Amino acid sequence: MTLRNTRERWGAVSQAFHWLIVLLILVLAIAGLVMDDLPRTPKYFWVYTAHKSLGITVLALMLARLGWRLYAGAPAPVAGTPGWQAAIASLTHWLLYAVALAMPLSGWLYDSASGLRPFRYFGQFAVPKLVAPSEWLADAAREAHGLLFWVLVALVAAHAGAAFYHHLFQRDDTLLRMLPARGARARSGQEP
Template sequence: MNPRNTPERWGAVSQSFHWLIVLLILGLAIVGLTMGDLPRTPKYFWVYTAHKSMGITVLALMLLRLGWRLYAGAPAPVAGTPRWQAAIASGTHWALYALALAMPLSGWLYDSSSGLRPFRFFGLFDMPKLTGPDEWLAERARDAHELLFWVLVLLVAVHAGAAFYHHLFRRDETLVRMLPARRARPLPRQDPDHVA
């Protein structure tokens, strides 16, 4: 499989970034929505720190993905796609990139301004603080983090719905080109002495 994007499909690097980030955000969403119900035991603080570490991982991967997108470009719209749909798809992609960057940044800002001690990134090193303790900023950052999450959920639903619409109803390659390419099956060898 080609690591670079081509005019017809996303390459292996873009696909890897896409699906890895999807899985991480799904995990972050599940943990984030259930974290508040956990009892305040040492396990809770471990889960909370893992959530923060995964968020920073998404931030790093999104920066790499954005750099790769700027370097490798993107496939052209599928043939027959109306111009207005292509414009919406492009705008949605860039909005998803912005949200996937803003979400972890708002969480990191919330952690920094809440006055908590620095968290250790997967237990390896302390993450630097973006700012000193600030109760007002911590509340704004927390609210932004929650709002951005729900906007991201909505946009992901629209994005996935559009991909399935194209796959199931328009029957074009929009969804398939973000999946690993299937190799064509070799044709069975013909016996030259066999006459049909």
Template sequence: MTLRNTADRWGTISQLLHWLTVLLILIMAVVGLVMVELPKSPRYFWVYDLHKSTGLTVLALVLLRLLWRAYAGAPQPVAGTPRWQERIATVTHWLLYAMVFAVPLSGWLYDSVSGLRPLRWFGLFKLPKLAAPSQELQPLLRDTHEWLFWMLVALVAVHAGAAFYHHLFQRDATLTRMLPGRRDRSAVAPSVTASEIR
């Protein structure tokens, strides 16, 4: 296992960033869906701040992932994959990057125009407002944030479904090369014994 990506699989850093992003998106989604049912209380504001701080972390991670991908590259498509599947996978990957970037950014914009309390990352430091308070833009950005979230959910479902389809039915290395401690089937050469040589 190497830190950088190879032609056959994703490296350790890409895997770490990928699965950490998945975990944080799951936390952000659950907290976001639960907090709308909470009464306005100190607990509500704590949960709300957790949702915003997690979103900001996801935003930073996707920027880091893009920088790392530009530096480390990406594995080649799995051998035998049809060209049309490669194109769909490429488009889906970049749409996922766009959505993972757009969802927390739209939340940051919504928080800015709402004129609420200062936006603090886990209470450690304050982040600037991206726009001036605006009652006219507030419902638009709230709805935009929500719709972008559901678009992200749909893309994640397609992405995960395709990975499991390749793993269970195509039986190729599409999924396993993003898992730690596994080698691609295509990268493993069959062993040759001395008796077979003779």
């Protein structure tokens, strides 16, 4: 497998970014959904700080992923894909990038505007504040963070649903192009 994307499939770097970010966002989602229900014990503050640190990690990975995408390009649509489906897929990809960048930024903005002391990225160094304390801005950023989460859930559901639709019903390589090559089945009709 090549590191760069080809016209037929996503390369190893794009695949690594994709699956690592998916995993981290899943962990962030679970933590974010249960955080408010945790009692305010040291465990709560550990989860809260880990959530923030992982969010900053996703932001950095998304910036790197976006840079890689601009450098390495993207595979061409699978042969036979109608133009309207290719356009929707491209729009969905760019919306996923935008929301996956906006989510951690809104969380960082919320943390900054809340007036809390700077958190330490995985306990190593203080993360700088983006803005001065502002109750209005903290409330707005918190609301945006929550709304963006549900937008991200909808986009991920559409993205994954389309990939599985192509795999199960169209029987094309759309899904397989984001999996390691050894997981790809031959299109001669034989299973791996």
